[in-house]
Amino acid sequence: MDALFAKADAIAPVSKRRKTANHDTKRKPLPKPGSGEDHTLDSVASRTALPKSLRPTEPEPENLPKYGHIANKKLRTQLTRQSAHNARLKALVKDAEMLLTEEGGLMEVEGEMEKTWRVGQSEVSKAAGQQAAQGRKEWTLDGGPYRSRYSRNGRHLAIVGKQGHVATFDWQTGTLHSELQLQETCRDITFLHDQSHYAVAQKKPTRLEFLPYHWLLVSVGNPGYLKYQDTSTGQIVVEHRTKLGACKTMCQNMHNAVIHLGHQNGTVTLWTPNLPHPAVRLLAHLGPVASVSVDPSTGGRYMATAGQDGTVKIWDCRNWKGAVRQWSARGGDAELEWSQKGALAVATGGSVNVYTKPAIQTPFPAHVSPPLYLTHPIPHRPLTSVRFCPFEDILTVGHSTGLSSILVPGAGEANFDSTEADPFENKKARREREVKGLLDKVCHSAPPHVGF
Template identity: 35%
Template sequence: MEVKAANMDRINLIPAAEQGVSEEEDMKVKKYLRGKATDLGALQDKKLKGQLAVREELYGKSAQAAAKAEKWLMPSEGGYLEVEGIEKTWRIRQEAIAGEVDVLSSRKQFDIVLPELGPYTLDLSLSGRYMVAAGRKGHLALLDMKNMDLIKEFQVRETVRDVVFLHNQKLFAAAQKKYVYMYSDNGTELHCLKEHGAAARLQFLNKHFLLTSINKLGQLHFQDITTGEMVGNFRTGLGRSDAMEVNPFNNVTAVGHSGGTVSMWKPTSAAPLVKMLCHQGPVTALAFHSNGHLMATAGMERKIKLWDLRKFEVLQTSPGHAKTMNFSQKGLLATATGSYVQILGDFSGSQEYSRYMGHSMAKGYQIQKVVFRPYEDVLAIGHSMGWSSILIPGSGEPNFDTWVANPFETRKQRNEKEVRSLLDKLPPETIMLDPTKIGSVKPTRKKEQPTKQEREAGKEAAVEGAKSISFKKKTKGRSKSSKVAKKKQEAVANAKKPFLEQQAKDAETSKKKRKRNEVENQLPKSLQRFARKVPTT
């Protein structure tokens, strides 16, 4: 057996076979090209063709430069677990791994036992350096995982359901008994966000600075933490939910409901973008792959499903419960139920997840949350007796980009980054199912209903046109002034006619609709105002 943890910073100096190198580089270049080049042959416009050819050439050069730079900028290889012969990766225990890895990595295996303050839920900062742990019974702790240092711990003396870091480790939000609170890193309560109500789950969209919560009543809130503005406040109408995750690819928020449905939301529309029936029983856990194409859901009916979000189809269904799930940066999926954690991995490259590792905690430990530590081969487990950390080789991205997340960030860098990220803050409407469509041509509306103003204007124009018609001079009294006036009136009436007809039609349809609605919810008059208005999809 061979184990290697990430971040061992070993540069492979032995040149690989030429063929392999070129092919590998080709793959890398392809990755940086971000799709196929435009087909210039089909273009008619010569000038455009020339311009595009120049552009494509530049893109190609850029991609090649990036692929070349990758070799030097991403020197570390990911960790792995290699078995020999009849050994199976899922039989390998943590202590065996501890024996194989270096000292630094073996230090990342630990249990913190805090039996009193209930099951712990965890959240890690983007760089993976800081962790905030929240005990159900009101224990909040902020930790530096690099130095194994406790930055701050305090008790809020009420139920804490979830905790989440905001844009950096200086701020975090906790969903407490009645409200959501924001705390600074030294435990100062900064805000009490009453509008969120008794939130069950919290999420933070770090590019949009939106704090998302789903509360007991199934209301979804999106609050901009820079301005305090409540960007979106929607009723899911699907009951209480305990699973909410953000798709890291498009920042669409997915909520798992008790009806077995998963709905996906964006802060600017009151109707869900997608509503899909994933399970027969309540959805217990959700997780998104970082590429945004893969979603894992777990239902109470003892099924874990993997979904392809491009087609909205099931890729794989496997039996099992999961209280909590998480995808690692490299695409391993951790599922946990009771005191057992299972890690699934996709080793065939065809998105078929098979078991990779397993780990069982001491009996009686109820796992509340599993989170992979970014840029480390570590899985953090929050459970009823504190929290633990185990090694999962090959889970973390071995190379970090200091522009994205820097585990060794200094104070100055952090401040700079805060400013920069605020300047780069995206407006909430940029959240959509396919963010690559931003900047493309506006999709055509199906039925472009003219607005009332437009209709009025059209009618006016038609009437004016009818009025300005001059009639031929005719003899035998046919051009008498009275007759001319009559003719004119007629023309105007004719011009108005189609508009009036349209109006009547609309009125009729709306009336019908109303009638149908009334029929649908036949409630006593007094109760009609409480009738549920279903958000339209």
């Protein structure tokens, strides 16, 4: 019997008292193998070790939380191991930044007297590489002011003319996917989960948005109803009455799927599917709101609004007390769009102005426009849409005689992630992404992801 107990003691001694935090500190440390204090341990230690593949390659991360207050030894070990694992993961993510090989575009001046906005498109396209220079394009089309929308990987472009001309195509190769003449007023277009499906706002809706992770097509129209339609099942999952009349502007925050609406009375409202009333109601302008856009480069922290009176305001979504910055753009109602890297395009009157990041987001009391980054005149009024191409330095402006693409260096994210959106994906990858996306569809009634 004693031999049996000795064997068990060598594996795990029987615990007489409960382990507590203060008891733990008094405990004698286990003898080190090879010290000669514990013969059983010495005999085992030479033959027993973690295999090399399982041993951590790096030393233990520092500043790990100590779970001394937890009496349960097993749980304590597990928590310690988990926090070490998390710390290692964080370090590895930081290391992975070194693997981002692509370099983004930029435009810099050397002297103080030089200005980037003096550089015209001809100069930019001359300086751009052969591939990048193809982004500078003019499409002359009949059929009224055009609106456009890029697919999430930036490879495909959908355009719609007011009088019913709809086309989707791969803008890099020029492959036309579809072209329709709908013989009806069309106001907006959006791609659904990939380039093979798109939605056009005919008849009632004025604006469309697609929430890609929820598979919800959001539409708003002149009666002022905000409708969420599940494109995987076809059902209208929820319908909100805004009670604010016709609505002509809408945008989504990619990071929390909140819909921003701008109304005729100057308010901007924020909507989620699970709330029957707006999450935020904000009096942004004294006249109707002409355009709304959310900054994706800060995780949706900043919102830009433009009124029909020509004022452009930047709002901090964490603090709605007054705009961060405001200025008036010449030429009446402006169209707005933030790029992936945080460049703001404002299309008013006969030109597109682009402003860049630190200046537009720093609070500034005077009502003057921030330093201009780039400007481009377009003589075809009205300018009805501005869209940045994801993962490219391209801005597409829709106007009365078609569309113009201009180059905006530094607007696009250089390093894409193939699991999210890949401009170079092939047919097989697209199919796989469709199935995976359906499987990972986020439930719309779950509470929204809060925090910027």
